[in-house]
Amino acid sequence: MTTLDIMLPYYGDVALMQAAVRSILAQSDPNWRLTVVDDGQEPSVPGWFAELDDPRVSYQRNEQNLGVTGNYRKCLGLVREEHFVMMGTDDIMLPEYVATVRAAIAKHPGIGMVQPGVQVIDGAGKPAEGLVDQAKKRVYAPRVNGELLMGGEPLATSLLRGCWVYFPSICWRTEAVRKAGFRDGLEVTQDLALEIDLIQAGEQMLISETLCFQYRRHAVSISSQQAFTGRRFQEANRFFVEVADRLDAQGWTKAAKASRLHLSSRIHAATMLPGALKNRQADGARTLLRHVAGADIR
Structure with a gap:
């Protein structure tokens, strides 16, 4: 049975990270493995993970700060399953996330990317859609009735007109991402760079309208x-x-x-x-x- 690797490159607010982890623990589908790679120095964090006492959860702290891209690369090197998620430490998985993406993978074997439905929330966890997210939904995102399979130049053109996907919510095929890698010198465009690299390499994206992820947008993001x-x-x-x-x-x-x-x-x-x-x-x-x-x- 396919298990989903959930990678959590952590740096930042402890309470929001804990909320993210609790949302993973609350998944309806138990077939997941969580790996947290801590790039910070908060003293309370290692003890909190030790108290979870869940064999599906592993935690490690970097000896020195690796930065965003460095920690992404370390997380990617720790992936053991065929598909993984690089989740944000301030985001929330709704209870059906793992079940939704695993069903999509089973239906579309070999799919490079799965983008499920996403709700944007603010720092307090309340639904919030500013101008950017409204444009993503109403102007740039393709119309989806159930699910939609896209790839090639049409998908690249769509994303470059307006990047309507949410990186932390995407489920990736591990082999494809390892071949592409993360580019040096990028932080805020690292997600779009990876998506375009994969599309140019022939990977496709399955877009599902099933809402199962909450992306947090707030003023303290990088x-x-x-x-x-x-x-x-x-x-x-x-x-x-x-x-x-x-x-x-x-x-x-x-x-x-x-x-x-x-x-x-x-x-x-x-x-x-x-x-x-x-x-x-x-x-x-x-x-x-x-x-x-x-x-x-x-």
Whole structure:
């Protein structure tokens, strides 16, 4: 029987991490294994995991901080099953998550990615949809009636127009991700980079409308902290330009055009401008303006 590896690269708020772990323990389908790789130094965390006393849960703390990408790579190296999830430590698995993705894998053997239905919540756990998430759902995401299988240039084009997936909720085929790996120098675009790499390699994505995951969006996330300085958009611009060149070389001209335009990213930058000005981030505001205008920031 297929067991799902759930990888939890941890750094941050202890209470939110504990809520994430409890949501895994509450799964209706018991066929999962949780591996927590702690990249922080909170003193209470090791003892809390020891008290769980569940053989499906393993915990280890890094001797030195590896950073986001380094910890992702370590987690990937610890995966033992054919499919895994790289869950966020502030997100929540609803009780049917494991059952939903395992059923999808059984129905579509060899699938590279499974994106189930996701609800966005705020820091307090209440449903919350800002402009970005409304655009994801209403403008960029494909229409799904039950489930939808996508791949190739149509999927790449769709994601580059507006990245409507939620990385921590995706179930991945281990072998495919190990072949692609995580790219150096990326943080906030690491998820989209991996998805495009897999699509270019021929992997497909199954999109299910079954709601079974809660993605937490709040002001203390890495991406939000960097947004007012413009750092995330500097990274995004470099990524979109590089990907466009690769897609052109593959003959995927429609996807390349979407990458060069990266309209949703530019709109997102525009929404961050008031915050940058309010926080007196003058350099950040200038960077945001250049991104909105489509300037090449390299």
